[in-house]
Amino acid sequence: MRTSLAKIALVAAAVAAIASSANAMLFSSNPGTGGTLANLQALDSAADHVMARAGGADLAQSRVIGTTVEGDSVSVAPTKDGVCVLFSTPDDFCTPDAQVAAGHSVQISNDCSHSAGPMRLAAVLPPGAASTILTFSDGSTSRMRTAHEVAWFSGHVPTASEPYATSIFVADAAGQRLTTIGIPIGRNGYCPGE
Amino acid sequence: MRGGRVALRTAARVRLLQVLVAATAGTASFVGVALAYSEAYGGYPIGGNNSYIETGGAHTFVHNGGQIFSSPGTIDYTSYIACQLFQKSGTFNQVDHGYGICGASATGSLYTWGRVYNQSGVTEAVAGYANT
Numbered sequence: 001m002r003t004s005l006a007k008i009a010l011v012a013a014a015v016a017a018i019a020s021s022a023n024a025m026l027f028s029s030n031p032g033t034g035g036t037l038a039n040l041q042a043l044d045s046a047a048d049h050v051m052a053r054a055g056g057a058d059l060a061q062s063r064v065i066g067t068t069v070e071g072d073s074v075s076v077a078p079t080k081d082g083v084c085v086l087f088s089t090p091d092d093f094c095t096p097d098a099q100v101a102a103g104h105s106v107q108i109s110n111d112c113s114h115s116a117g118p119m120r121l122a123a124v125l126p127p128g129a130a131s132t133i134l135t136f137s138d139g140s141t142s143r144m145r146t147a148h149e150v151a152w153f154s155g156h157v158p159t160a161s162e163p164y165a166t167s168i169f170v171a172d173a174a175g176q177r178l179t180t181i182g183i184p185i186g187r188n189g190y191c192p193g194e
Numbered sequence: 195m196r197g198g199r200v201a202l203r204t205a206a207r208v209r210l211l212q213v214l215v216a217a218t219a220g221t222a223s224f225v226g227v228a229l230a231y232s233e234a235y236g237g238y239p240i241g242g243n244n245s246y247i248e249t250g251g252a253h254t255f256v257h258n259g260g261q262i263f264s265s266p267g268t269i270d271y272t273s274y275i276a277c278q279l280f281q282k283s284g285t286f287n288q289v290d291h292g293y294g295i296c297g298a299s300a301t302g303s304l305y306t307w308g309r310v311y312n313q314s315g316v317t318e319a320v321a322g323y324a325n326t
Contacts, residue, residue: 050257050297050299051259051295051297054259054297055295090299091290091299093292095293096271098271099271099293099294102272104271104272104293104294105293106293107290107291107292107293108290108291108292109288109289109290109291110288110289110290110291111287111288111289112278112280112287112288112289113280113285113286113287113288114285117287184274184291184293184313185274185276185291185313188244189244189276189291189313190289191287191289192244192246192276192278192289192311192313193244193246193278193280193309193311
């Protein structure tokens with residue numbers, strides 16, 4: 001009996017090792033993915049704030065900075081080189097300071113299960129940012145909630161006849177323009193598989 | 195004669211190993227009989243106008259993460275990608291977009307597929323990782 005259990009354990013270990021090797025081979029044989037598996041496995045958790053944890057957020061230092069229109073809390077947590085934005089829904093994201101400086105700090109989360117599904121757009125802003133205005137493709141605008149150099153907006157996925165967000169106008173406390181951040185996707189980018 | 199039997203036995207073992215590898219590729223963890231499942235997929239260049247990589251099948255995924263690379267091992271934080279968890283026959287369909295890295299989540303109670311889209315506009319290597 002003991003021998004059988006030992007054999008089963010050995011086979012299980014061997015199978016796990018084979019699976020692990022198969023994955024390693026998959027990734028080592030493809031270009032552009034050195035270290036990928038290790039990085040992605042950092043996301044291997046069903047725990048809350050999985051993206052923030054993977055991004056190195058110091059959750060003990062997190063603080064609530066506001067709420068969304070839907071009533072979800074919005075928090076920030078520092079990382080060693082930037083900040084993570086945390087929502088009460090599992091749509092966190094982290095942005096290094098260098099990305100913010102380059103204007104690459106926009107994160108979008110949307111529901112494609114039906115037409116005009118809910119969409120949330122958020123961005124980490126440069127130092128000194130105090131207010132933001134979201135501009136749409138038809139020139140219309142909408143004020144974004146802004147606090148602690150983070151902006152967020154709740155809307156819906158644009159339909160074929162509706163304008164879509166194109167940029168975020170960022171101003172300082174005096175209302176002077178600091179920068180304009182482009183939205184990297186157009187109307188068809190929200191639900192790309194359709 | 196004996197050499198032939200040994201060869202046959204060896205061939206059978208190799209075949210068994212192949213079956214095990216095929217059965218477990220993409221399945222990295224075994225915990226008792228309640229199997230956790232994870233799958234690494236993609237890892238090669240795809241077009242930048244919403245081309246995508248996809249999991250090998252549907253599973254009760256709770257998370258699907260993706261990354262895009264400018265060179266081997268270097269995440270391209272200037273490129274936009276999207277991670278999707280969705281049902282091909284059903285209504286759940288969540289998409290999360292970000293620069294360099296993205297992640298979409300589900301409850302794990304539904305059988306979903308995972309995809310990662312390249313939305314950068316240029317061909318780059320994209321990798322995905324989904325887990326239950």
